[in-house]
Amino acid sequence: MPQENPVIEVKNVVKSFKTVQAVRGVNLRIFQGQFVALLGPNGAGKTTLVEMIEGIQKPDEGEIYILGKKWKGNDDELRKIIGLSLQETRFIDKLTVRETIKLFASFFELDDARGEEIISIVGLEEKKKSYVVNLSGGQRQRLALGIALLNNPKILLLDEPTTGLDPNARREIWAILQGLKIRSQTSMILTTHYMEEAEKLCDHIVIIDNGLILREGTLKELLSDENAGQPGTGRHSKVSNLDDLFTVLTGRHLHE
Amino acid sequence: MNSPFRYKQLIQLTLAYFRQIIREPGVLFWGIAFPILMSLGLGLAFTKKADIFRDVAWIKTQNIPASQEGSLIRTFLEEHQAKAEKDKDGNLYYRLTILNDKLGNTTFTFRIMDWQKAMVMLKRGNLTMIIGENNGKIEYHFDPLNPDAQLIYLKLSDLFQNPSVLTQNSNPDIKPLTVTGTRYIDFLVPGLIAMGVMMSIMWGISYEIIDNRAKKLLRRMVATPMKKSHYLIALITVRIGMNFVESGFLFLFTWLAFGIKVQGSVTALLTIFMAGNISFAGIAIFMSSHTAKTEIGNGLINLVSMPMMVLSGIFFSYHNFPDWSQSIIQKFPLTMLADGVRSVFIEGAGFAEITIPTLILAGIGIIFFIAGLKIFRWH
Numbered sequence: 001m002p003q004e005n006p007v008i009e010v011k012n013v014v015k016s017f018k019t020v021q022a023v024r025g026v027n028l029r030i031f032q033g034q035f036v037a038l039l040g041p042n043g044a045g046k047t048t049l050v051e052m053i054e055g056i057q058k059p060d061e062g063e064i065y066i067l068g069k070k071w072k073g074n075d076d077e078l079r080k081i082i083g084l085s086l087q088e089t090r091f092i093d094k095l096t097v098r099e100t101i102k103l104f105a106s107f108f109e110l111d112d113a114r115g116e117e118i119i120s121i122v123g124l125e126e127k128k129k130s131y132v133v134n135l136s137g138g139q140r141q142r143l144a145l146g147i148a149l150l151n152n153p154k155i156l157l158l159d160e161p162t163t164g165l166d167p168n169a170r171r172e173i174w175a176i177l178q179g180l181k182i183r184s185q186t187s188m189i190l191t192t193h194y195m196e197e198a199e200k201l202c203d204h205i206v207i208i209d210n211g212l213i214l215r216e217g218t219l220k221e222l223l224s225d226e227n228a229g230q231p232g233t234g235r236h237s238k239v240s241n242l243d244d245l246f247t248v249l250t251g252r253h254l255h256e
Numbered sequence: 257m258n259s260p261f262r263y264k265q266l267i268q269l270t271l272a273y274f275r276q277i278i279r280e281p282g283v284l285f286w287g288i289a290f291p292i293l294m295s296l297g298l299g300l301a302f303t304k305k306a307d308i309f310r311d312v313a314w315i316k317t318q319n320i321p322a323s324q325e326g327s328l329i330r331t332f333l334e335e336h337q338a339k340a341e342k343d344k345d346g347n348l349y350y351r352l353t354i355l356n357d358k359l360g361n362t363t364f365t366f367r368i369m370d371w372q373k374a375m376v377m378l379k380r381g382n383l384t385m386i387i388g389e390n391n392g393k394i395e396y397h398f399d400p401l402n403p404d405a406q407l408i409y410l411k412l413s414d415l416f417q418n419p420s421v422l423t424q425n426s427n428p429d430i431k432p433l434t435v436t437g438t439r440y441i442d443f444l445v446p447g448l449i450a451m452g453v454m455m456s457i458m459w460g461i462s463y464e465i466i467d468n469r470a471k472k473l474l475r476r477m478v479a480t481p482m483k484k485s486h487y488l489i490a491l492i493t494v495r496i497g498m499n500f501v502e503s504g505f506l507f508l509f510t511w512l513a514f515g516i517k518v519q520g521s522v523t524a525l526l527t528i529f530m531a532g533n534i535s536f537a538g539i540a541i542f543m544s545s546h547t548a549k550t551e552i553g554n555g556l557i558n559l560v561s562m563p564m565m566v567l568s569g570i571f572f573s574y575h576n577f578p579d580w581s582q583s584i585i586q587k588f589p590l591t592m593l594a595d596g597v598r599s600v601f602i603e604g605a606g607f608a609e610i611t612i613p614t615l616i617l618a619g620i621g622i623i624f625f626i627a628g629l630k631i632f633r634w635h
Contacts, residue, residue: 054479056475056478056479056634056635076481079479079480079481080481082479084476084479086472086475086476088472089471089472089473089475089476090471090472090473091473091476092272092273092276092473093276094275094276094279094280095272095275095276099271099272099275102268103268103269103271103272104480106262106264106265106267106268106269107265107477107480107481107482108480108481109262109264131279144476147476151480
């Protein structure tokens, strides 16, 4: 990746909830056009980290910069350049797909043409007059992704966008994101615990557990990492996939 | 784009929540049809002269044949042509009707039975009065705290002492008041309007916000440049607009069906109606400011609305409650709204009479709104 100024810079960020330390001193730099996977099991701290980048949680310590700006005082400006899709968002049940897109387009002061374009990008043309409540899980997640893409975001944050979807629906989401990578300069952070998803979509993978980044790099770099031995054992071993790497690093599987 | 007012957002948000309401048949039923049905049911029940039918247990005296016992009562019934019949079990009963064109007819069915059976029927609510004889006098056994039993006692004792009521057929001393404003329906409709405002706002705003928070829609919305104030303005605007429509339908129906009229200032009525809406909108924002659990939301909404619905004089005057409680009840927002709307409808009140309750209601709304915003959780 070109070493220009990062789009997102996370510096020594710490975040705790009561007695749980969710993020423990994380540093991360994400550049323009980079697709980054935050890979880790449930409770690893992925969502908390994304929520801090998204600006809805404040770090207890450390700084987060979006295009060189902090959230404080730049809220309105930064919201215009970020797209977001959550693991599960339910929209207004009795609005059609087109009305839902139009509602969110109004938040960005976008016209109807952009809404129609997005419906086409996420392949919901045949469902645009259907009520949201009547969409399948996969269609609903495509709608959520479409809404995240409405404003041509410079930064796209996807929190487990395919969790709970069947393989077909998951592949449809992947196809949309692969298309986005080809035709735009959007930077993306994707949290997932699906190794295959991280491998297919992202050019930089961050393995996170217990609020700490364990390893980061390209898939090739991670799999050829000579230091991927079990901590404290002094053993060095080559791994064949991310799941194995995660097991070697933590002693646990990704889906535990 | 940096303007504090973004019309496009506000219009789309308002349209979205308006569409959600009109596309939900249940909402239209509970908001429009149900209050109309309630006014129809209660209006008919309390404006039509209702006939009363009551069963009275007539206790057999021990060791005396049924044909001979209870001679005082039997003699009275037979003298006054009470109709003797047998029920499906072959038990004899007598039926006697007091005709009255002002108060409505009262028909008593005297069923002969033993004490034990009478007690079972009384406990089941099948009758409220047991009569028998002791030393040549009629005795009445009933719960003196039960208003219905009291009424039956007064009617029965009057009947036995003054049988002329059977042929009197009318009470010339009763001069029925039928002018608009004095009927039960005139009392009821303003109460229903006030209650409709409270229920519609509490469920339509509080529950909607909590539900939006629970399904992460709020969080998704505030991740965009949406103005937070516009979300709340849209929700409140749609709900108040619907309250005008719902109350308008209720008024239209009761005007056509019962001749309900607004005897005071229509502008004053609209003013206090609006103040009531503001008051409950503020309370609704406050109640929904924090929780993301709809179950807790249900509880909070019921906590606010149920006591007011019962105590604020919607269906019956709160002056029936103990004196010490009335000054508290009068301070409830629903009481202030119901009393204010009622005063315009049936007392001919104008601005002078509703100014203070209007200011207090609006003040309550603003205070709760500000307090709610201070602790409001958007995600």
